[in-house]
Amino acid sequence: xxxxxxxxxxxxxxxxxxxxxxxxxxxxxxxxxxxxxxxxxxxxxxxxxxxxxxxxxxxxxxxxxxxxxxxxxxxxxxxxxxxxxxxxxxxxxxxxxx
Amino acid sequence: xxxxxxxxxxxxxxxxxxxxxxxxxxxxxxxxxxxxxxxxxxxxxxxxxxxxxxxxxxxxxxxxxxxxxxxxxxxxxxxxxxxxxxxxxxxxxxxxxxxxxxxxxxxxxxxxxxxxxxxxxxxxxxxxxxxxxxxxxxxxxxxxxxxxxxxxxxxxxxxxxxxxxxxxxxxxxxxxxxxxxxxxxxxxxxxxxxxxxxxxxx
Numbered sequence: 684x685x686x687x688x689x690x691x692x693x694x695x696x697x698x699x700x701x702x703x704x705x706x707x708x709x710x711x712x713x714x715x716x717x718x719x720x721x722x723x724x725x726x727x728x729x730x731x732x733x734x735x736x737x738x739x740x741x742x743x744x745x746x747x748x749x750x751x752x753x754x755x756x757x758x759x760x761x762x763x764x765x766x767x768x769x770x771x772x773x774x775x776x777x778x779x780x781x
Numbered sequence: 782x783x784x785x786x787x788x789x790x791x792x793x794x795x796x797x798x799x800x801x802x803x804x805x806x807x808x809x810x811x812x813x814x815x816x817x818x819x820x821x822x823x824x825x826x827x828x829x830x831x832x833x834x835x836x837x838x839x840x841x842x843x844x845x846x847x848x849x850x851x852x853x854x855x856x857x858x859x860x861x862x863x864x865x866x867x868x869x870x871x872x873x874x875x876x877x878x879x880x881x882x883x884x885x886x887x888x889x890x891x892x893x894x895x896x897x898x899x900x901x902x903x904x905x906x907x908x909x910x911x912x913x914x915x916x917x918x919x920x921x922x923x924x925x926x927x928x929x930x931x932x933x934x935x936x937x938x939x940x941x942x943x944x945x946x947x948x949x950x951x952x953x954x955x956x957x958x959x960x961x962x963x964x965x966x967x968x969x970x971x972x973x974x975x976x977x978x979x980x981x982x983x
Contacts, residue, residue: 703890703893703894704894704895704896705894705895706894708888708890708968711964712960712964712967736895736900737896737900739899739900739901739902739903740888740896740900740971742902742903743900743902743971743974743975743978743979744967744968744971746903746906746971746974746978747967747971747974748939748967749906749907750906750978751920751924751935751939751940751970752939752940753908753917753920754916754917754918754920754921754924755824755920755921755924755940762816762817762819762820763819763820764816765816766812766815766816767815767833770815770819770833770836770837771808771811771812771815773833773837774811774815774836774837774840774841775807775808775811777837777840777841778807778840778841
């Protein structure tokens with residue numbers, strides 16, 4: 684494990700509008716939606732330009748979303764190969780009773 | 782148990798027959814769509830019995846609203862959405878079990894706001910993921926490990942692609958709760974995936 688105290692000195696936290704990594708991570712959701720407004724978006728971009736850790740975090744956050752979609756996209760191996768006969772019968776009976 | 786009937790059935794003629802009350806058409810539809818609907822319901826409910834009930838509820842609701850089906854999407858897409866709604870009804874009404882806190886899966890920060898652990902770069906995780914069954918399975922089981930209230934929001938927003946307002950209404954929570962849960966769920970998923978996908982740990 685690498686400690687953040689080894690981060691580049693100054694890093695992202697310079698200037699009056701600078702964000703900490705914690706603030707950056709909290710705002711990622713709205714940042715990706717484009718809902719932060721000009722000033723905060725600029726602060727996020729400035730943080731990214733100065734902080735490789737948050738660049739890596741943001742990329743892996745986006746990768747997680749993408750991988751979830753890919754892993755759960757409709758595919759044959761997620762669909763049972765057989766039709767559960769009891770369920771089919773129950774559904775057809777429910778239709779007649781409905 | 783019978784093998785899935787994979788004969789292509791034209792949706793237009795199927796719908797016509799269903800509206801006419803053709804019993805064979807109903808059976809063909811139920812046989813064709815049940816496996817897929819069951820997979821969708823299982824994913825959301827993680828319980829076979831609840832999933833079967835949701836599929837049955839979904840079909841009953843679909844049969845009742847056949848007249849409203851405008852044919853703008855495929856029958857299977859329409860049934861998929863109906864199944865998601867039926868599963869959500871089950872989720873809302875079944876007794877909530879106490880769930881694990883998500884806090885341990887969120888990133889840690891030092892007092893000065895820096896990352897407590899430097900996030901590492903990840904290896905390429907794009908479309909290549911599709912070719913690795915093990916990676917796919919790893920991602921699915923990571924999603925399964927999320928606390929239910931977070932997992933549900935992640936599935937509905939990121940996988941089913943419902944919008945925030947729809948998810949909030951379906952779960953009976955505010956829009957803001959949906960946003961907070963989704964962000965935390967994604968962060969937690971990232972934490973669970975990192976050991977496998979960060980460079981040097983593949």
